[in-house]
Structures are given as structure tokens and as C-alpha cells.
Amino acid sequence: MNMMQVMQSVVWAVLLWPCLVSLGVPLECKDEQGSIILCASISKEKLLDRVIQHAELIYRVSEESCTLFEEMFVPFPMRSQRNQAGYTCATKAFPIPGSKSEIQQISDKWLLHSVLILVQSWIEPLVYLQTTLDRYDDAPDTLLKKTKWVSEKLLSLEQGVVVLIRKMLDDDMLTNSYYEQGVAPYALQPEVLESVLRDYTLLSCFKKDAHKMETFLKLLKCRQTDKYSCFLH
Amino acid sequence: MMWRDVGVTLILSLILPVVAQGARHTPPGKPKLTSCRSPDKETFTCWWEAGSDGGRPTTYSLFYHKENSETVYECPDYHTAGANSCFFNKNETSIWVNYNITVVATNALGNNFSDPVDVDVVYIVQPHTPENVTVGVLEDEDGPFLRVSWEPPRKADTRSGWITLIYELRVKLEEAEEWEEHRAGQQKMFNIFSLHSGGVYMVQVRCKPDHGFWSEWSTASYVKVPDYIPRERSMWILIAVFSAFIFLILTWIITLNRSSVKHCLLPPVPGPKIKGFDQQLLKKGKPEEVFNSLVVQSFPPRSTDYEDLLVEYLEVYVNEKQELMPEGKDLRDVGCLKSKSQSDNDSGRGSCDSHTLLMEKCGGVESKDESSYEEPELLQGQAGSWERLERGDSQVVDTPDSSDARVKTWPLVFSPSIHGSSDNHHYGTLEMPKQHSTSEITYSVPDHLFPTSTSFPHHHHPEYRDSLGEYSEYRHSRSPSTGVLYHWEAQHHPQAHSNFNIRNLERQKEATGLGLPPSRSMEYVEVQKVNQENQLVLKPLSSHGRGPSQVQFGRAVVDYSKVNGVNNDNVLLLQRQREMAEAGQYCDYREKEGAEAERYPTQQQGKTTKDGPVATQLQESTCLTTSGYVDTVPTMPTF
Numbered sequence: 080m081n082m083m084q085v086m087q088s089v090v091w092a093v094l095l096w097p098c099l100v101s102l103g104v105p106l107e108c109k110d111e112q113g114s115i116i117l118c119a120s121i122s123k124e125k126l127l128d129r130v131i132q133h134a135e136l137i138y139r140v141s142e143e144s145c146t147l148f149e150e151m152f153v154p155f156p157m158r159s160q161r162n163q164a165g166y167t168c169a170t171k172a173f174p175i176p177g178s179k180s181e182i183q184q185i186s187d188k189w190l191l192h193s194v195l196i197l198v199q200s201w202i203e204p205l206v207y208l209q210t211t212l213d214r215y216d217d218a219p220d221t222l223l224k225k226t227k228w229v230s231e232k233l234l235s236l237e238q239g240v241v242v243l244i245r246k247m248l249d250d251d252m253l254t255n256s257y258y259e260q261g262v263a264p265y266a267l268q269p270e271v272l273e274s275v276l277r278d279y280t281l282l283s284c285f286k287k288d289a290h291k292m293e294t295f296l297k298l299l300k301c302r303q304t305d306k307y308s309c310f311l312h
Numbered sequence: 313m314m315w316r317d318v319g320v321t322l323i324l325s326l327i328l329p330v331v332a333q334g335a336r337h338t339p340p341g342k343p344k345l346t347s348c349r350s351p352d353k354e355t356f357t358c359w360w361e362a363g364s365d366g367g368r369p370t371t372y373s374l375f376y377h378k379e380n381s382e383t384v385y386e387c388p389d390y391h392t393a394g395a396n397s398c399f400f401n402k403n404e405t406s407i408w409v410n411y412n413i414t415v416v417a418t419n420a421l422g423n424n425f426s427d428p429v430d431v432d433v434v435y436i437v438q439p440h441t442p443e444n445v446t447v448g449v450l451e452d453e454d455g456p457f458l459r460v461s462w463e464p465p466r467k468a469d470t471r472s473g474w475i476t477l478i479y480e481l482r483v484k485l486e487e488a489e490e491w492e493e494h495r496a497g498q499q500k501m502f503n504i505f506s507l508h509s510g511g512v513y514m515v516q517v518r519c520k521p522d523h524g525f526w527s528e529w530s531t532a533s534y535v536k537v538p539d540y541i542p543r544e545r546s547m548w549i550l551i552a553v554f555s556a557f558i559f560l561i562l563t564w565i566i567t568l569n570r571s572s573v574k575h576c577l578l579p580p581v582p583g584p585k586i587k588g589f590d591q592q593l594l595k596k597g598k599p600e601e602v603f604n605s606l607v608v609q610s611f612p613p614r615s616t617d618y619e620d621l622l623v624e625y626l627e628v629y630v631n632e633k634q635e636l637m638p639e640g641k642d643l644r645d646v647g648c649l650k651s652k653s654q655s656d657n658d659s660g661r662g663s664c665d666s667h668t669l670l671m672e673k674c675g676g677v678e679s680k681d682e683s684s685y686e687e688p689e690l691l692q693g694q695a696g697s698w699e700r701l702e703r704g705d706s707q708v709v710d711t712p713d714s715s716d717a718r719v720k721t722w723p724l725v726f727s728p729s730i731h732g733s734s735d736n737h738h739y740g741t742l743e744m745p746k747q748h749s750t751s752e753i754t755y756s757v758p759d760h761l762f763p764t765s766t767s768f769p770h771h772h773h774p775e776y777r778d779s780l781g782e783y784s785e786y787r788h789s790r791s792p793s794t795g796v797l798y799h800w801e802a803q804h805h806p807q808a809h810s811n812f813n814i815r816n817l818e819r820q821k822e823a824t825g826l827g828l829p830p831s832r833s834m835e836y837v838e839v840q841k842v843n844q845e846n847q848l849v850l851k852p853l854s855s856h857g858r859g860p861s862q863v864q865f866g867r868a869v870v871d872y873s874k875v876n877g878v879n880n881d882n883v884l885l886l887q888r889q890r891e892m893a894e895a896g897q898y899c900d901y902r903e904k905e906g907a908e909a910e911r912y913p914t915q916q917q918g919k920t921t922k923d924g925p926v927a928t929q930l931q932e933s934t935c936l937t938t939s940g941y942v943d944t945v946p947t948m949p950t951f
Contacts, residue, residue: 135476135522138522142523177406177408177409178402178403178405178406179353179354180402180403287408290408290523297474298474300473301471308471309472309473
């Protein structure tokens with residue numbers, strides 16, 4: 080009897096061997112915020128790379144959108160050049176490191192959290208920006224497409240960062256979002272009265288924050304690979 | 313005096329500006345920030361340019377404040393970056409933060425502020441040029457290629473990911489003018505292919521952060537490519553394959569159209585071709601079939617009834633006068649039945665007026681009618697001669713001329729004094745004029761008239777048919793003694809030997825009297841055939857109950873029209889009635905001709921002495937008192 084049972088189990092194991100393998104290595108990582116275990120297949124490095132790619136793309140698209148908007152709607156004297164910024168972005172509740180030295184002093188956890196905060200802070204304003212841009216008469220399609228794309232990618236970026244936090248930090252505290260501020264801060268800017276300038280400021284600030292995200296993530300990556308060489312510089 | 317004033321003004325004009333210059337003291341001009349740059353996103357430097365000096369030493373100072381604070385800081389370092397510059401070190405540099413920078417120029421008299429400039433370090437990054445640009449030539453199976461490698465600028469922290477740089481390089485031959493640029497991305501190495509063998513290349517590299525400015529080009533690196541032979545094997549292979557393919561297609565096309573090509577280049581020589589000729593039959597050895605196929609069915613045109621083609625209509629005059637006139641008249645009036653040849657389109661009647669009847673005048677003794685008024689004279693003339701003849705002397709017959717005349721006038725011997733006897737026996741015989749009432753008349757006719765008489769000792773029977781229709785036979789016999797004396801024996805043959813049957817004599821006799829112009833009674837005779845002796849076998853049409861409608865039997869004078877001639881369309885040209893004199897003259901002419909022509913047929917007749925009915929060729933006499941007439945006999949069909 081035992082032999083028979085052993086034989087059966089062996090046979091079953093042989094037959095279901097591909098299933099076991101597939102079960103052990105889940106390929107897809109489609110999950111909500113709760114289920115992380117299934118996405119153990121993807122490594123942290125790969126995930127970080129993907130997040131970084133996301134951040135890079137988002138920054139690039141936001142830069143192009145800002146340029147488009149600037150050329151279409153912003154009068155020339157009021158255009159801010161690249162090395163100048165004539166606007167003031169809203170300050171975050173959470174302190175964001177402003178220099179490399181500061182960043183180097185921040186831990187990975189804070190780094191990720193900073194990214195997450197940034198991402199979450201821009202989800203709603205981008206949606207608002209989309210509705211605002213639709214009101215424009217001659218807004219080019221590319222601008223609208225880009226802003227829409229950016230808002231979508233931002234969501235996926237948020238997901239990735241969340242997963243990344245869980246993976247890297249083994250932290251499971253992402254049920255509540257840190258950033259709960261709405262669009263209001265930007266709408267209440269006293270010096271910005273015109274909608275055009277308001278939108279322009281919105282885009283510019285988002286562009287900057289996208290760059291921040293990208294930089295943070297890249298720094299994080301360096302830390303993951305070679306901690307010592309990153310700090311030496 | 314004037315010269316002095318001018319000099320003073322000149323001097324004053326030169327001195328015053330100098331003096332005035334030194335005396336001017338103004339606050340400094342407005343400075344201007346030209347640019348701010350950060351090489352590594354960690355520090356940055358700003359440069360400004362000074363305005364006018366204002367005459368006093370001016371100091372410049374830079375003040376800034378960050379975007380969310382009002383604290384104004386001054387530039388920490390004015391010297392590191394050179395004159396009129398401000399250097400911000402790492403500790404003072406905050407990225408993603410806007411700096412509001414202002415430069416102030418200050419001199420003893422005052423100061424001047426420049427326009428504030430907002431700067432975000434992130435956006436002013438301009439790295440240094442890449443370093444350690446190395447270019448090497450490497451070999452490959454396709455040929456040599458360049459490998460360019462470099463390093464990022466020292467200050468840019470790309471390792472930690474603080475800055476992400478993208479590179480760009482450009483290559484050109486040393487003597488070329490245009491650069492060939494290549495975007496290398498984030499990699500630090502690049503390969504260049506398709507080199508010119510033996511050429512010297514120049515390579516330069518530069519870099520840029522994803523959100524900043526391009527760096528300067530690195531210094532050019534030179535490299536020499538060794539000589540090599542480019543192997544363009546693939547091109548030759550392609551050409552060979554293509555040409556072989558085309559060759560195959562052409563060959564295939566030509567093979568398909570082999571026959572037409574051959575036909576085009578070497579056109580076939582046309583051979584003889586006979587329609588309907590079958591070579592296969594010839595090969596089989598049946599020439600009859602071969603030639604039969606050549607026979608065209610439609611040729612010659614066939615007619616089922618040969619006899620129809622040979623139908624000739626012969627007209628015979630039935631002379632009313634004969635009952636009163638001597639038989640000579642009968643003879644005269646005897647219409648020679650002219651045998652028409654097949655080719656003669658003329659009417660069946662031998663007309664004296666017809667031109668074409670020259671050869672067809674019947675031979676033999678012709679009896680022609682002459683005008684009645686001429687008769688008595690000739691009769692007289694002839695009577696004597698005849699009398700001479702009758703004596704039976706060995707009198708040489710007259711010469712042919714006279715004999716002709718005699719012949720011609722022979723019928724005149726028979727004067728109209730002869731009264732036709734009422735008996736049925738009609739004398740179609742030649743009778744002596746007035747004296748003779750015998751039915752037997754012997755004439756001596758010269759030989760030449762009957763050339764055949766020499767060869768035939770026996771009797772000849774030239775048979776004539778007189779207009780009376782009675783068959784009368786004239787025998788001319790030759791007495792052995794004279795040799796030239798011919799006895800003409802006219803015999804009566806009440807019954808016609810031939811088919812010739814004329815029964816209208818009686819009617820004619822009754823109809824006309826003497827002196828009346830003889831009304832001809834014509835009858836049409838049909839030539840049935842030509843027998844072996846070239847004799848016409850005649851048959852009267854009346855026996856068959858048919859005949860041309862124009863047959864008139866001793867009735868009123870029929871209006872006949874004279875044939876003027878025959879034109880090309882085989883149409884008889886008719887003539888209206890002419891004078892009788894004309895007709896008579898015509899007749900004389902015809903008679904003469906007729907006599908000559910008449911010889912030949914009789915010659916033929918003489919050759920064969922056969923009993924039995926023979927057809928005679930008679931020539932009808934158309935010398936009427938009235939004009940010549942032509943019957944509208946349907947012409948014989950011609951081929």
C-alpha cells in the first residue's frame with residue numbers, strides 16, 4: 080500500500096511537474112495593493128529598473144508637454160527659461176531633500192517614501208490639468224495625449240513604488256496614502272490669476288517633481304548595487 | 313586776429329572733453345547676468361558682465377535668495393570661477409529649487425542692481441566634455457572598422473545615477489567637410505563601419521544630461537585606416553544570378569516560339585501549289601484520281617441536248633412564180649439552203665446581203681432571182697448559147713467567165729413563159745426556153761463548175777431543191793465522147809428523198825398568177841444533223857408542226873427587213889426597204905460569190921457517191937424584187 084501511494088504521488092508529481100514549476104514561479108504580477116506574494120517572481124533589481132524607466136519616461140513626456148504648452152499659450156516675455164523658473168511650486172508637507180548631500184544622508188526608506196509622496200501628490204492635479212486643457216480652444220492633440228499618458232503612467236509608477244517599498248523595505252504600510260492634499264494649494268496661489276499661467280506653473284512643477292522622482296530612484300538603484308561607491312563621490 | 317580766435321577755439325574744444333571726462337562721476341551702470349552653469353548638478357557658477365563703470369572703481373556683489381525663503385544670501389565665492397563670477401559649492405546648491413539671483417554694482421556714487429534671474433540648477437547642467445576618447449581600428453570579416461570609446465567627464469556623477477548622460481560623436485575624413493554624427497545613447501563605446509581604405513579619420517565626442525545642455529566637443533582624435541581591398545563579392549554574385557536568370561527566361565521564350573523564330577529568320581521558300589492537287593494521292597500511285605480532282609466540274613459547260621445546239625433554221629423560199637416561170641426561175645428562186653456553221657450568228661437564211669455569208673454560200677448551181685426586167689435580155693443572150701450547147705457539138709463550153717454568167721443567168725433561161733402544168737408533177741427542171749417543153753434538159757456545164765465530175769464518170773446527182781419544194785434531181789452526166797458535155801438530166805422526183813417535204817406548192821400555184829410578184833412561201837427547215845459526208849440532213853419544220861412564225865405561205869407580202877450587218881453583240885442590224893435596184897445589184901454580187909463558194913460543198917458531195925438521200929446545200933436566193941429580209945430567227949447559242 081505504501082509503495083502504491085508513493086508510486087501514485089510520484090506519478091502525480093511527474094504529471095503535474097510543469098504546474099508545480101509554474102506555481103512556484105508566478106510570471107505575472109497583477110495584484111492590488113494587498114497581494115504581493117504572487118509577484119515574488121520579479122526580482123527587486125528588475126523591478127527597480129522598471130520603475131526607473133517609468134520615471135524617466137514620465138519626466139521626458141512632461142518636459143515635452145511643458146514645452147508645447149509654453150509655445151502655444153504662454154506669451155514670450157513671461158516664458159521661463161530653462162535655467163530660470165519664474166514660478167513657485169507648492170511646498171510639500173513632507174520635506175524633500177534638496178541636494179545631493181542631503182539625499183545621500185537619507186536612507187533608502189525615506190527615499191522611497193519621498194518618491195511615493197511625490198507620485199501621489201501629482202495624481203489629482205494631473206487629472207485636473209486634463210480637464211483644464213480640454214477647455215482650451217486650440218490645445219494641440221499631442222499635448223492632451225501626453226498629459227493623459229503621463230497621468231496614467233503616474234498611476235503605474237505609484238504601483239511600482241509601492242511594490243518596491245514592500246519588497247525592499249518589507250514594509251506594509253501603504254494602505255493609507257501620505258499625501259492627502261488636493262489641488263487647492265495650486266489654485267490658491269495669489270500671484271497666479273490667469274488660468275494659463277496657472278496651468279503653466281502646474282506643468283512646470285510637475286516636470287520638476289518628475290525629475291526628482293527619477294533622480295531618487297536612480298540613486299536608490301545605485302545604493303542597491305554598490306552601496307559604497309555611491310557614497311564615495 | 314581771426315587766426316587766433318580759431319586756434320583758441322580748437323584748443324578749447326580739445327581740452328574740454330578731457331577735463332570733463334575726469335570730472336564725471338556717476339553711479340555704475342547696470343550689470344547683467346549672462347549665464348549660470350552647473351557641470352555636475354551639484355555646484356554651479358554664475359557669470360555677469362559689468363555695465364559702465366561710472367568713473368569710479370566699482371564693486372560687484374551677487375545676492376540671491378531661494379524660492380521659498382526671503383533670506384538673502386551673498387555669493388560665497390567670487391574668485392574660483394574667475395572674474396565677475398560667483399561660484400556656488402555643494403553645500404549651497406539646492407536642486408529643484410529656484411534661485412533668484414541679483415548682481416549689484418556699487419561704486420562711490422551709487423549702486424546699480426541688475427535684473428533678477430531665476431535659476432534652477434537642474435536645468436542649467438552642462439557637463440564637461442567626455443574624457444579619454446580613444447579610437448582604434450579593428451578588423452572584421454567585412455573589413456576594418458573604427459571603435460571609439462570614451463569616458464564621462466570626471467565631475468559628472470553618472471555612476472550613482474545622479475546624472476544620466478547621453479553621448480554623441482561625430483566622424484569625418486580629415487579632408488572632408490561635413491561631419492557624420494552618431495547618437496550613442498548612454499553607452500561609452502561606438503563602432504564605425506564602411507571606411508575608406510587608407511583614409512585618416514577624425515572623431516569627436518560630446519555628452520548631455522537628459523535635462524541639460526550639450527557639452528563641448530572633445531578634442532579630435534585622429535586615426536588612420538589601413539589599406540584593404542573591399543570584397544564586393546555579393547554584388548558579383550547578384551549580377552551573375554540575375555543574368556543567368558534572364559538568360560534562362562530568354563532561352564525558354566525562344567524554345568516556346570521556336571517555329572516562329574525560325575520562320576522569322578529563315579523564311580520558307582514558297583513552293584508551287586496546285587489547287588485541288590493532293591500529294592497524298594500521287595504518292596499512292598493513282599494518277600487518275602489525282603487528275604480527276606483537278607478537273608473543274610463546271611468546265612466545259614455541258615449541255616444535255618447537243619442537238620439543240622446544232623439547230624439551225626434554214627429557210628426555204630417557195631416561189632410562187634415557178635408555176636409560170638421556167639424552171640430556171642425556180643432554180644433561180646431556189647433558195648439555197650444555207651448550212652450554217654456553228655459559229656455563224658446570222659439568221660438561218662443565207663442572205664445575199666449579209667457580209668458574213670461569203671464562205672457559206674452554197675455551192676452548186678445557184679439560182680438567183682433577178683429583176684424581171686433584166687430577164688429578157690439575158691434570156692436572149694443565153695438562149696443562143698444554150699442552143700449551141702444543145703447541138704451537142706463538141707463545143708467548148710464557155711470559159712468560166714461566161715459560164716459564170718451562164719450560171720448566173722442560167723436560171724434566166726427559164727423564162728416565165730413556162731406555164732406550170734396543172735398536173736401534180738411539177739417540173740422543177742430546167743427547161744429550154746420556149747422551145748423546149750421536155751422535162752429533160754441537158755446542159756453542158758463546164759468542168760470547173762463541177763470539178764468532181766472528172767473523177768466520177770458516173771452521174772452526179774446534185775440535188776437541188778427548188779422553191780417549189782419539189783425535189784428535183786439534176787443529174788449531170790457526162791458523155792464519154794465529148795468529155796465536156798454534161799447532160800443534165802432533170803428528173804422529177806415527185807417524192808422528196810430527204811425529209812424535205814414541201815407541200816405548199818399547190819397553194820402557191822393557185823395563189824399567184826403570172827406577172828405578179830412572186831410571193832415567196834418560205835418554209836423553215838431544220839438541219840437535223842450533219843452526216844459523214846458533210847451533208848446536211850434536213851427536215852422540215854412544218855412536218856413537226858412547228859416552225860418559225862415568220863413562215864408565210866404565198867400570202868401577202870411580208871415585210872422583211874434587210875440585214876445590214878451584225879454588230880458585236882450578235883445583233884442583227886436591220887435595214888428598211890430599199891429600192892429594188894439596190895437589191896438587184898446586191899444580188900449580182902452575191903451570186904458571184906455564191907458560185908465560188910458553192911463549188912466546195914459540191915466538191916465534197918461529188919466525192920462520195922452515195923445513194924440515198926443526201927442533203928443538199930442550197931443557197932437561198934434573197935434577190936427579191938423587194939428588199940432583202942431577215943428573219944428573226946433566234947440565234948443559236950454560242951459557247
